[in-house]
Amino acid sequence: MSKPKGDIKDRKLEHIKIVLEENVEPLPSSFDEYKLPYIALPEIDMSEIDTAIEFFGKQLSFPFIISSMTGGPDKGLTINRNLAEAAEEVGVALGLGSMRVIIRKPESIDSFNVRKYCPSIPLFANVGLVQLNYGFGADEVNRIIDSVEADGIFFHVNPLQEAVQPEGDTNFKDLIPKLEKLISKVNKPIIIKEVGTGIDRETAKRLADIGIEWIDVSGTGGTSWAWVEGYRRQDNLGHLFKAEGISTTDALVSSRDIPGLNLIAGGGVRSGIDMAKGIALGAQLATAAKPLLSCALESTEACIDVLENLKREFIVAMFAVGAQNLSDLAKVELQARN
Secondary structure: OOOOOOOHHHHHHHHHHHHHHOOOOOOOOHHHHEEOOOOOOOOOOHHHOOOOEEEOOEEEOOOEEEOOOOOOOOOHHHHHHHHHHHHHHHOOEEEOOOOOHHHHOHHHHHHOOOHHHOOOOOEEEEEEHHHHHOOOOHHHHHHHHHHOOOOEEEEEOOHHHHHHOOOOOOOOOOHHHHHHHHHOOOOOOEEEEOOOOOOOHHHHHHHHHOOOOEEEOOOEOOOOHHHHHHOOOOOOHHHHOOOOOOEHHHHHHHHOOOOOOEEEEEOOOOOHHHHHHHHHOOEEEEEEOHHHHHHHHHOHHHHHHHHHHHHHHHHHHHHHOOOOOHHHHHOOOOEEOO
16 A cells, blocks of 8 residues: 655655655666776866857756755755755756646746756756646746746656655656647746656657657666655565666666757766666766765765766766767767676
């Protein structure tokens, strides 16, 4: 049996506690299946490697997005402010946690309202795509975007998580045609993102066909949100489905040739090496959340340290394969591990 339905605020606090304290990564990162093709004489100067990229009209120092975490609960403002200040300092993008709560509880906007701490980076609002079947339309979506002065919005898709979640919204019927009608009415660009179970090629193609230009594949190999929800249940459902889904690398490879579609590598990104592999496999940027959760509860400086370490690792990975810039890295052919 599942537990009784609870308040969104309580649920988000439970999520934070579970991710920090429990084993929520049932599979190894799928990036471990590949190795970088090491070049003994890269013929480049590491100090001249260019990791910069323009993303949604703004410059990033390297191709990384801090993935959506939380908001609303007591710790939400601390987390989002520390992440926002760190993102601004290092020059990376930031995705906010699910913002459905602000429609029901407008006072919770304070925990998401961090634009003043990160004025020059891409900032993204976030809401579940399934909410289009639960009363959300263009007005609600635009209100969420405007409330945080976002550059765009993540619509997350998470049917397996919702199916396991005690309070889950599981009516995923006709969401693609509803999204197609919504796109022209939303004031900012839309990114579709999974939450750790991956996006299949058929779905990616259908999304591209209706005009979606960006997808965060967020496959298996990182945090399993079915398993996170499983810890909140009194039965075995979430534990049974903890490792189901499409790996991040399989999702990238299967969809990287879809015309007009840009991919983001999420799911199991834990180092700069993983980032480099994601770009070599067809992504434009990489994203992660869990590596930054503990530091987000600690301080801005702790988050800056994590981000700078990621950037340093990423540069060394590029140097090891002789990639002077991101275009060179995208041409690298990874080797499968034996």
